[in-house]
Amino acid sequence: MPHVFASLVLGVFLLQSPSLDSSSPKERQAAIEQMAVIGNSRAIAALAEAYKKEPKSDLRAEIIAGLERIHDKTAIAPIVEALRTDLDKNVRLQAIDSLLRMYIPADGNSGPIRTIFSKVRSVFFYPERPMVGPEVKLDAPATNALAETMQKDFVDEVRVEAARALGSLKAQDQVPALIAALEEPKNREHAQVRLEIIRSLAIIRDPAAGPALEKGLRDKDRNIAGESALALGLAGYTQARPAVESLFRSSNDRMIKHKALEGMALMRDPGSAALFESLLAHSDPYYRELAAEGLARLHHDPTLLKDRLAQEKKFNVRIALRFALAAAGEDSSINEIANALDSGQRRQAHVYLLELGKFEGKMNELYRYLRSTNPKVRAEMVNVIGEIGNVSARDQIQPLTNDPNIDVAREAVAALRKLSR
Numbered sequence: 494m495p496h497v498f499a500s501l502v503l504g505v506f507l508l509q510s511p512s513l514d515s516s517s518p519k520e521r522q523a524a525i526e527q528m529a530v531i532g533n534s535r536a537i538a539a540l541a542e543a544y545k546k547e548p549k550s551d552l553r554a555e556i557i558a559g560l561e562r563i564h565d566k567t568a569i570a571p572i573v574e575a576l577r578t579d580l581d582k583n584v585r586l587q588a589i590d591s592l593l594r595m596y597i598p599a600d601g602n603s604g605p606i607r608t609i610f611s612k613v614r615s616v617f618f619y620p621e622r623p624m625v626g627p628e629v630k631l632d633a634p635a636t637n638a639l640a641e642t643m644q645k646d647f648v649d650e651v652r653v654e655a656a657r658a659l660g661s662l663k664a665q666d667q668v669p670a671l672i673a674a675l676e677e678p679k680n681r682e683h684a685q686v687r688l689e690i691i692r693s694l695a696i697i698r699d700p701a702a703g704p705a706l707e708k709g710l711r712d713k714d715r716n717i718a719g720e721s722a723l724a725l726g727l728a729g730y731t732q733a734r735p736a737v738e739s740l741f742r743s744s745n746d747r748m749i750k751h752k753a754l755e756g757m758a759l760m761r762d763p764g765s766a767a768l769f770e771s772l773l774a775h776s777d778p779y780y781r782e783l784a785a786e787g788l789a790r791l792h793h794d795p796t797l798l799k800d801r802l803a804q805e806k807k808f809n810v811r812i813a814l815r816f817a818l819a820a821a822g823e824d825s826s827i828n829e830i831a832n833a834l835d836s837g838q839r840r841q842a843h844v845y846l847l848e849l850g851k852f853e854g855k856m857n858e859l860y861r862y863l864r865s866t867n868p869k870v871r872a873e874m875v876n877v878i879g880e881i882g883n884v885s886a887r888d889q890i891q892p893l894t895n896d897p898n899i900d901v902a903r904e905a906v907a908a909l910r911k912l913s914r
Contacts, residue, residue: 513543521552529559537563541571550581557584561591566632569595573638582648589642589654592635593661597623624696625662626911627882636662640670643690644677652686660693668697672705684714691717695724703730710740718744719752726756734762741768751779758787766791773797778807785813789820789845812838816845824858831862834873843877850881860889868898875901879908887912 511523521543528536537560544556557575560568569592576588625631639662642655656674659667674680675690691709694702706728709721722740725733734757741753754772757765765787772784781801788798795818802814812833818826827849833842849855862874875893878886890912893905 513539518549518552521547522555525552525555525559529556529562531562531564533563534565534567537565537568537571541568541574544571544575550579550584553579553581554584554587557587557591561594564595566595569632569635573634576638576642582651585642585646585648585651586654589639589651589658592639593658595635596625596629596631596662622657622661631662631664631666633666636664636667639664640667643686644670644674649683649686652683653689656686656689656693660689660696663697665697665699668694668699668701671697672702675705676708684717688714688716688720691720691724695720695727698728700728700730703728703733706730707733707736710736715746715749719746719749722749722753722756723759724756726759729760731760731762731764734760734764738765738768751783754780754783754787758783758790760787761790763791766793769793770797773801778810781805781807781810782813785810785817789813789817790848792821793817795821795823808833808836809838809841812841812845816849819845819849819855820853824855827855827858831859831865831870831874832867834862834877835867835869839873843873846874846877847880850877850883856881856883856886860886863889863893868896868901871896872898872901872904875904875908879904879911882911884912 511520511527513521513524513528515521515524525540525543528540540556540560544553547553547556553575557572560572572588572591572595576585576592579585579588636659639655639658643652643659646652646655656671659671671690671694675687675694680687687709691706694706703725706721706724707730709717710725710733712718712721718740722737725737737753737756737760741750741757744750744753757768769784769787769791772780773788775781775784785798785801798814798817798821802811802818805811805814812830815826815829819830827846830842830845830849833839834846836842846859850859856878859874859878862870863878865871865874871893875890878890887909890905890908893901894909896902896905
């Protein structure tokens, strides 16, 4: 009798359980929620089949979000199919978001399924969106589908987000497709798409994109000209340095001049040294800051830098000059940069310390600040060291997981997680 009773209870449960085939949209939604849980790979085929039959676009988007939530690479195929074929723009945007989340987990998997339309905006659609980690291996079907969407979708908003996604994924394999789309004559009227392609090429930093980006310097659209100059610097395409400098000298547009100078400051081309030296005394403090950054990356003679530091009042410029001095071998200058982690110039100091640790061999100098009496400095320095990604730093960071300051301990745990990958 107990077995009979159990069978009856199970039968009642199955009858009451929501179904993907129900005529009620609410029941279909409940079925999606019930099936789309992390690790439930057996549900992928059923959800993919339900997607094909689902008439409501909001539920199709929920299925695509649910497929990602299961977090199994076999879900990539139906997500890609939705990106390529769904007629609803919002479903295609959800497919882009879901593909990104397959490689860049942006939040937890608890609670109800959230599509990009049940929130204000997807985290991936903000300027400071998350980026793929260096340990992540991408799948060609996903990046191919994003590249195809960037090139062929009939809605610019979708093309823009596909181009952004390739940047967030640092999809090196799609650099030729990004270049082709940037140079495609029919795209000249699609400025936002081209702008996002340039930004993604800047993130990927492949010098192969240099010739195409250099053409952008001559574009009539000020944003494209400016972002092309910055992207050339990030890609390290030094062949374009004379053209970027010419743009800086000839343009009357403040934004373009700033972007051009930013690009040159990143290039590490000795040909820029004379320009940077001349700008150290410029009336615009941002020019002075970028000039100091450019000289830092050229390991410039510290004599001129010290003279300018003695006269400089602006804090952001002083930090940049300290960066240049530290890169030139004046390790004592790191102290002022490290202390700036607890200031309004936190982000600027973070970037400089990251470069000094990763490219200038200053890791041992950075470790000293893990013992700072200022918990904000300790927490930020842990974050810097974790981002540098040197696994030898584990022993230095491990003790801070027991730091009395909760922010320091949290950063230490996060940094160890990065280093363990």
